[in-house]
Amino acid sequence: MTSTAVSHKPVRWGRVAVHLGCLAALLVMLYPLAWLLATSLKPADEVIASLDLLPSHLEWSNYSTAMEGVNDVSIWRLLGNSLLIAGGAVLGNVISCSLAAYAFARLRFRLRGPLFAFMIATIMLPHHAVLIPQYIIFNQLGLVNTYWPLILPKFLATEAFFVFLIVQFMRGLPRELEEAARIDGCGPFRSFFQVVLPLTRPALITTAIFTFIWTWNDFFTQLIYLFDPDKFTLTLALRSFVDASSTSAFGPMFAMSVIALLPIVLFFLAFQRFLVEGMASSGVKG
Amino acid sequence: MTTTAIPTETKRVTATAPKRRPKREREGAAWVFLSPWVLGAIVLTLLPMAVSLYLSFTDYDLFNPPKWVGLRNYVQMFTEDPRYWRSVVTTVTYVVIAVPLQLALALVVALALKGMKRGKAFYRSAFYAPSLLGASMSIALVWRAVFNDGGTVDNLLGTGGWVNKPGWSLLAVALLTVWQFGAPMVIFLAGLQQIPAELYEAAAVDGAGKWRQFVSVTVPMLSPVLFFNLVLQTIQAFQVFTPAFAVSAGKGGPADSTLVYTMYLYDRGFVASHMGYASAMAWVLLLVIGVVTAVLFRTSRSWVFYASEGDR
Numbered sequence: 001m002t003s004t005a006v007s008h009k010p011v012r013w014g015r016v017a018v019h020l021g022c023l024a025a026l027l028v029m030l031y032p033l034a035w036l037l038a039t040s041l042k043p044a045d046e047v048i049a050s051l052d053l054l055p056s057h058l059e060w061s062n063y064s065t066a067m068e069g070v071n072d073v074s075i076w077r078l079l080g081n082s083l084l085i086a087g088g089a090v091l092g093n094v095i096s097c098s099l100a101a102y103a104f105a106r107l108r109f110r111l112r113g114p115l116f117a118f119m120i121a122t123i124m125l126p127h128h129a130v131l132i133p134q135y136i137i138f139n140q141l142g143l144v145n146t147y148w149p150l151i152l153p154k155f156l157a158t159e160a161f162f163v164f165l166i167v168q169f170m171r172g173l174p175r176e177l178e179e180a181a182r183i184d185g186c187g188p189f190r191s192f193f194q195v196v197l198p199l200t201r202p203a204l205i206t207t208a209i210f211t212f213i214w215t216w217n218d219f220f221t222q223l224i225y226l227f228d229p230d231k232f233t234l235t236l237a238l239r240s241f242v243d244a245s246s247t248s249a250f251g252p253m254f255a256m257s258v259i260a261l262l263p264i265v266l267f268f269l270a271f272q273r274f275l276v277e278g279m280a281s282s283g284v285k286g
Numbered sequence: 287m288t289t290t291a292i293p294t295e296t297k298r299v300t301a302t303a304p305k306r307r308p309k310r311e312r313e314g315a316a317w318v319f320l321s322p323w324v325l326g327a328i329v330l331t332l333l334p335m336a337v338s339l340y341l342s343f344t345d346y347d348l349f350n351p352p353k354w355v356g357l358r359n360y361v362q363m364f365t366e367d368p369r370y371w372r373s374v375v376t377t378v379t380y381v382v383i384a385v386p387l388q389l390a391l392a393l394v395v396a397l398a399l400k401g402m403k404r405g406k407a408f409y410r411s412a413f414y415a416p417s418l419l420g421a422s423m424s425i426a427l428v429w430r431a432v433f434n435d436g437g438t439v440d441n442l443l444g445t446g447g448w449v450n451k452p453g454w455s456l457l458a459v460a461l462l463t464v465w466q467f468g469a470p471m472v473i474f475l476a477g478l479q480q481i482p483a484e485l486y487e488a489a490a491v492d493g494a495g496k497w498r499q500f501v502s503v504t505v506p507m508l509s510p511v512l513f514f515n516l517v518l519q520t521i522q523a524f525q526v527f528t529p530a531f532a533v534s535a536g537k538g539g540p541a542d543s544t545l546v547y548t549m550y551l552y553d554r555g556f557v558a559s560h561m562g563y564a565s566a567m568a569w570v571l572l573l574v575i576g577v578v579t580a581v582l583f584r585t586s587r588s589w590v591f592y593a594s595e596g597d598r
Contacts, residue, residue, distance in 0.1 A: 018398050022409050025395065029416060029465065035438065036428045100323035109316035119323070122331055124579060126525050128548060129572040132341065132555055132565050133334035139348065156326025163323065188315040217422040219528045220548075224556050238423045239536075250431070257424035268418055272411045279414070279472045 036261075040254040047250040062251035066259060070237040071229035075259065082216060082233040082260075085150050089215040090208045092154030093162055097207060098200065100157045101166035102192050106178065122160040127220075135224060149225045154211070162207045165278075169203035170196060206278030209271050213264050234260040342566035347559045359566035370567075372542045373550035376456060380530075380546060381523045384460040389515055392467040396474035397504075410475065414468035426462065426532030433458040433533070449533055452543040459544055462529045470515040477511030478504070506591040513590045517582050524575055527552070547571060 039047060040062055042055040069075045103109065104116050138149040157163055173196065181191040197204075219235050226236060238260060241253040268275065317324075342359055344352035363370045395413060399406050419425050432438045435447030448454035481504065489499045527548045530538065538545030538553070545553075547567070555564025 015402075018402065019405065022395070022398060022405075026409070026412055029413065031438075032425065032428050032432060032465075033419070035432060036424070039428075039431070096322040096326070099319045103316045103319035103323075107312065107316035107319065109313045109320070112316075115320075118327070122327070124521055124575065125331070126521070126568070126571050126575055128525065128551055128568040129338060130331055130334035132561055132568060133337035134330060135556075136337070136348070136561070137329075137334070153326065153330050155322060156330060157323035158326045158330050188312060188319075192319070213418055214421070217418075219423055219531070220552075224552070235423045238427065241427065253427065254431075257427055261419060261422060261424045264418055264422070268415060272414075275418075276411055276414055276472055279469065 036254055036257060040251065040258045042251055044251055059251055062255040063259075065252040066255035070232075070240050070256075073230045073232060073237070075234075075237075075256070077230060078232055078234045078237050079259075081147075081231060082235070085147055085222075085233060086212050086215040088147065088151035089154045090211045092151060093157075093159055093211040094204050094208055096155050096157035097159065097162040098166055098197065098204060100163045101170055102196060104163070105167045105170035106196065107188060119160050119163055122158075123164060131224075138225070144225055145227045145231065146225075147231075150215075150221055159211070162211070165207060166200060166203045169200055173199050202274070202278070205271070205274055209267060209275055209278070213267060216264060338565045338568055341562050342569050344562045346561040346565075348561055349559075352562065355562070359563045360570075362563070363566060363570070369542060369545065369550060373538075373545045373547045376543065376545055377524060377526075377547040380456055380460055380463075380526060381520060383457065384463040384526075385516070385519050385523050387460070388464045388467045388519060389470055389512070391464060392469075392471035392515070393474055393512075395467065396471050396478055399475060400478045410472065414472055417466045417468035420462060420466040421528065423528065423532060426529045429458060429462050429529065430533045430535070450540055452541040455533065455540060455543045459526070459529045459533050459546075462533075463523065463526065470519060473511055473515055474508070477508050481507045509590045510592060513582070513586050517579060520578060520582070521575055524571065524578075 034053060038053050038055060041058045041060070042062075043057065043059040046055055067075050069078060100119075104112070104119070134149070134153075135144070138144050141148075143149055177195050177199075178186075178191050181195045186194070217235065219239070222233050222236050223239070226232060229237075234256070238253070238256060241249065241256075341352060343354060343356055345355050345358075346352040395409075399409055402409070416425075430449055433448045434440070435450060437447065437449075439445065440447055445451075445454070448458045485503050485507065486499055489503050494502060525548055526546050530544045530546045530549055534540075534544040538549050548571075551564050551567045551571070554560045554567065
């Protein structure tokens with residue numbers, strides 16, 4: 001308990017080496033992000049010509065150019081479109097997946113075993129096996145080039161992964177609570193809404209965060225379903241730069257990339273505890 | 287538990303219905319909860335799978351009715367379409383490079399962080415961040431620029447732009463996946479923390495060194511998690527799309543060297559409007575992923591160790 005004890009601690013070189021290694025790895029890993037930020041602020045002539053990571057002066061005009069948007073569609077519109085799709089997906093997944101999860105985790109019904117096995121199997125199902133007929137269905141319904149194909153499936157619990165995640169969580173809740181609720185006269189609906197759902201909040205938050213980030217980042221589905229530039233999301237607008245990106249548009253392109261990443265970064269900073277732990281307990285790939 | 291003890295103030299709890307609601311009613315409730323999922327499973331999963339199987343035996347361009355051609359699409363795919371085989375080889379190469387590298391890195395970093403007292407939470411989050419950002423178009427565009435002619439990698443290694451070199455472009459795509467090792471790392475870390483410290487103590491008492499402890503304690507105890515990561519990452523790697531699309535400016539080039547399977551599927555179905563052919567490709571992908579998963583499960587019997595059997 002003497003205060004001098006601190007100075008006698010031996011330096012653990014092994015531990016120092018591990019920290020140095022981790023920091024070095026981190027530098028390499030964070031380089032692309034630093035590069036992105038630096039390039040978004042570089043004047044056009046320095047993007048390729050200069051080897052320095054830091055720009056000679058900060059070219060904020062890249063951001064004002066990016067704010068003008070792409071194909072005469074303002075960035076606010078693009079942001080709004082992305083938000084609408086991601087928000088709809090979050091709502092859909094949280095509602096439909098928690099309903100299905102409750103049935104699988106807590107209720108008894110015929111075919112429960114086989115249906116649960118089927119649900120698990122669809123986690124491994126490659127999206128492409130159902131992609132084309134889904135496209136045809138939405139095409140027949142006249143819904144291609146609308147947001148319905150991107151949002152509607154989420155209301156039908158098609159992302160089995162989240163059903164599984166919530167089932168796992170619900171199974172960990174003590175049964176006594178529901179039994180008590182039942183004795184108090186609660187039917188399955190009231191015990192779901194008033195007892196189980198509030199307790200499932202951590203799993204629901206994990207579902208919401210991952211749905212938001214995955215939908216926000218999604219490219220393939222948006223690529224096949226949306227055509228009109230004014231319906232584009234930020235991701236699709238960025239894609240316009242893919243085909244023809246001359247060096248002169250580099251600055252604005254990466255300024256827009258930064259803007260597109262901003263919501264994810266903010267989400268990450270705000271919820272990283274939930275995210276990393278939700279991940280560890282369930283095994284999500286980002 | 288005796289319902290008779292409950293005072294009969296509430297009419298609903300009558301002596302003749304002592305236990306619970308009738309079973310049928312509870313079963314009905316389950317189906318209400320399940321209904322969105324059932325609808326989705328039928329309309330958006332089972333039906334589309336059947337339709338896609340049917341379409342794979344037809345010529346279909348979205349505008350004219352499908353025309354039955356039997357095995358024509360499959361025959362063409364396997365025997366007359368060099369670009370198809372190109373995409374198969376590209377995808378398999380990518381999977382074989384990206385998945386083991388990613389998992390090895392994830393394991394090494396997880397082991398490094400395992401015993402750490404200070405800074406662990408910080409590193410864990412920092413290494414995980416690319417897993418979330420990396421799936422985006424933004425990062426894929428950065429990747430293309432960094433690996434391009436005159437980009438950072440060219441400047442450092444003097445290799446020229448990997449993006450424009452047929453032999454190297456796929457490596458750039460694979461490295462983007464490897465960079466996202468944070469997700470499996472977090473799972474490894476969670477797995478490592480589950481290993482009881484007594485096992486290591488017992489091993490140390492028996493005279494096992496660090497390496498011996500790793501081989502005899504860590505590896506077997508971690509094998510279920512390793513297996514989980516392997517299956518998950520392999521399945522996902524077979525479906526890679528966005529990085530290959532961005533790095534090759536949407537073309538799968540140079541010389542089709544980044545034309546991964548899903549990109550060729552997109553090209554056949556949604557660019558060339560050969561929906562029948564694309565459906566056949568989708569079904570082969572489904573079967574291949576099924577077979578690969580089954581093989582992984584089969585081989586796992588010899589190396590995956592479950593502390594409590596049947597507890598999967």
